[in-house]
Amino acid sequence: MIISKNWLNEFIDLKNISTDELVKTLNSIGLEVDGVTTIIAPKKVVVAKVMSKEKHPDAEKLSICQVDTGNEVLQIVCGAKNVEAGQFVAVSLEGAQIGDITIKRAKLRGVESNGMICSSTELGFAKINDGIMVLDNSIGELTLGKELCEYPLFNDELIEIELTPNRGDCLSINGIARDLSAALDINLKEKKPFKDVDNAEGIRRILNVHFSDGIDGNLNIKAIELLNNIENTLKVKLRLASIEELKDNAIENLLSYTTHASGVLFNAVDLSKLCNECEQISLDVKTKENKEFVIKYKDKELAIAGITQNEEFKIDKDSKKIIIIANYVNPKIIANTHKNYKNTDIYRSFRGSEPELNIGIDYLFNLLQLNKNIKIYGSSCQNTPSKEKISINCNISELENMIGQSCEKNDVVKILKRLGFELSIAEDNLYLKVPFYRHDINNSADICEEIVRMIGIDNIKPKPLDFYELNRTN
Template identity: 50%
Template sequence: MIISKNWLNEWIDLSSVSADEILKTLNSIGLEVDGCTKVKIPEKIVIGYVKSKEKHPDADKLNICMVDVGSDSLQIVCGAKNVEAGQFVAVALNGAVMPDGMQIKRAKLRGIESNGMICSSTELGLAKTNDGIMVLDESIGRLELGKELNEYDIFNDVIIEVDITANRGDANSIHGIARELSVALDLPIKERLAYVDGENLPGIGRILSLHTHEKVKSLHMFRAFELMQNPSENLVTKLRLALIECSETHPMRRLCEYATHSTGVIFRMYDFAKISTDEKISIDISVGTHQESILKVDDKILGVAGVYQNKDTMIDESSKLILLEASYADPSVVSEYVGENKDIVKTNELYRSTRSSEPNLALGIDPIFERLSSQNIAKFYAGHQLSATKTEVKTISFTITDINKMIGQDVPKIEIVRILKKLGFDVAFTQESENINVKVPNYRYDIINIHDVCEEIVRIVGIDNIASAPMKFSESNRINDTLKRYKFALNLRKKAAAVGFYESVHYVFDSSDELRKLGFKECKTSIINPINNELNELRPTLVNHLLKSCEKNSKNQKKSIKLFEYGEVFDENANQSMRFGFVVSGLKFEPSLNNGTKVAQVDFMGFASMIQGIVGEFSLVPSSEMGYLSPFEQAKIIKNGDEIGYIGRVSIDVASERDLSKTYVSEIYFDRLANTNIQAQAYSKFPSISRDLSLIIPKDMKFKTIKDSINSLGLNVQFAPSDIYSSDELGDNVSLSIKFTFQDMQKTLEDEEVACLMDKILAKLKDDLNIGIR
């Protein structure tokens, strides 16, 4: 965005503000300055008046001019095509040093003496306004012969390039920048009197009618005029259009681009004759699929608001009756429409619309008609028509405490209100309450919530004016149930690896055929696009994958296989849960020099001990629910009274089918495991005493029955079976040896005390189970 101090002065009085202060202020309020150039015409360049012009006798392209510079008349040879008698021009006197370093001296050009030089804009270090000399007019101020050009504000200016971010379309104009500076510098915006058509002029309704859909999200203002001749441009306008690199050639389009850069309002001009042959046209504004506003006359599309204009309706040099439209389109609507139509040509109108143009349409349209009226070159149609649904006003509520907490510093309520009002917010509050309600101005499309309001206050107060505060490092507690379960599962996986298991990972999908053979129920939720026929169902168990991996390891000459997996399983209703699966197969250890070549096979007790080393102490209850397990070696795993899984040997049929040797599996229901801290318990410092007891019991009696009977005594004793013996002499009975360990917390037990305890145990077994010693 190119601005100049002189141009800004049309909207705000900056005569007492230095260029450095303007730059500093712009940066402080969030309008980053990308570059700054100071325009200063060198000394000894004055205003002259061309009294006469004659052709050079020896050069077709040179003219001999007599130029009045106030104190003298100078003969100057000039090669510009546009030099004419009666012009006020910029004259570089002898001794002047031009911006490019060239010094002006008396010289002879083809034998004719020349005293000075008539200058073009580029020779003075200004933007190019034309292909010849720069002709002066009173738009720069009152012309006085001999007066130096650097005494005029337009030639003693500051050109500033401001980087406008995409969310600040409101600052993408001279008026927008002036509006920002007026708040930061506490200077008033100059009042602009609206141009009013004469009361006796014909109304626009005679040639135009307008029909608008109720859901239109755009604003439109139409004005009509008959152009008798093209408008002329004064020097200041030419310099400013050259400064912003205006590429338009039609005078009316150049005038509109000047007004757009100055006010931010977007314009279009329609050739009335190209729209319709009727004396009156009817414009219909409807809503498209993306809420865009489409302008039509009959079936002919004039354009889409904020996006493009139909080229067939644009004015040209022959246009007479012109319909001028000022418009505003919702930026979100325009952006969505352009996003769906990638082939739309990027124009200045589209650039401004997507960033939000100026919605106060009269602000831009009135100066155009004022310029045409002052030159008396157009006949106007009185009045205008405005179409669109009323734009919704955003209201934001907050408290002073909320704002100051965000800022990190207390800003007085009266100062907050003053800043917001200067920025155009409609503020409602009471002195007694901290609550403030603000209505966002319609040109601030980017203000959405309290954080945006806070940003506005901070940038006007000035970030440098907010005291620094030390950063507080206060880490919040991130420990939650999810983290605890994750850490618990990770700990169990580490324990599994520590006791010799290798972790494996499989898909959550499994083979329905293999699962049916193992006796698992089918999941009611089917997979629409299975990976393949072998992975066509959500797995209800980890066992099948583990057995298949076990089979592959076995075929790769592994003699001792120990695998585990932690993963998801799904029941028949597709309810998800987490499980640990374990499998051991073959030998207890791989044969080696250390282990020997004759290693025993895995067994139930050894496998159960490994699982217990992972999940903690548990008890087993005989079971026969799992059809793929041996009915003689399977059990439910009970911990703290809850069933947490099962363990057992794979049946001989299943093992043979999969070419597996002796194999055991276990599944632990992870969701049923309690993640509790281990409580340290006191232990006895006194020696223990052991006793062995051999009992004659029936072959069909379970050790659990004996265990329950002994535990009912409530003795502080540990016991476990150590041997079992059977013979023909015993018949239907067996001899079960049980090892008892006695230990007291307070003292060393005497033999008599241990003997008394053993007698109690024998008496209890005799009374409850009718069994005794061998």
């Protein structure tokens, strides 16, 4: 699991926490850090704007650009195919150190060039395209002449975490932030709920979903329509490229981006590939023999247990009307059924994805709503079965005996609440309800482990083992 401190900071305020302290905390709570990589743009690389572009008179593949760097307009010869007038770009000024190269004034095919318009890879970041990197306001307000390293996205740390198989709840930025909230005693930032725009056309104009009784899984189905071609923001591209999940399709990228951020799993289906002439399409959701649910259109299975089965209906660059399916299936069902479905990616669902689907829906559709070329249909088709959370009763004395030292009751309560447990207290007795995303919590010993993780094993005072030989009379 790869996270970045900048991305994590969108969920929990870490401005006063150093990277060293963050890494130490992650290790102490059982989220083992494999490595940390600092990614920072070189000095003297600034935000600039391409004012004009002309063909080089003696080189077909080169362009002569006039570029405003805030203090002056520089002439720069550029070989990238995607450079255009009006773009905001990253420009290396004279004296900038780009890898092993120091930028100098030069002549390219007889034309003076006073800097370099850069790609993401030239600046030491992941590859997002085959040309120069075009800047947008997803990184912050674009100010001509401002050094790129002053933007948090270009001055960050990538942290790679090795997770044990039982911690599927931490396969997201949100899940790791939740654990850090308990360990550092810092509140999580409030999540912005998504709201349909006034007078939005309802989803039932184009889609009807029938849910059979007894479906053991959460589903939230919404619909969008692409009014024009869309492109991902630079922030989305860079972050996905850094975790090696950047694809050619903008919607697929947003689904991957949201899953990495929230832990909620998504599928997307092209409605026109189901029925190009239909004004309204009907889907059925039924349960199969191992309690896995299947989403069907007529006799065709679109997804089983949340896993896409039919590649025929996947979205592509020409897709217009798209249904987006957020889903959760109990990982025990995945364990019993995954052998029946070959060549499917079950890494997240097998370990336990985020069951609170609105976390992902809100995150994704707040992003989609920023793009004027996307029409979002109002409301959704949902299935959220009523389930009882696992109840665990324990008392402070029992926990102290397992830990081996006394604990402040208020500290124990605070830790468990920040980790998402519901609890009530009667004297020293704790009555707990386990959050659905913690599939690994079953008894008071597991509760003890959570408290020890957050206190820190190094903060448990060592003491000798008392061993007594019992008197035996025969």
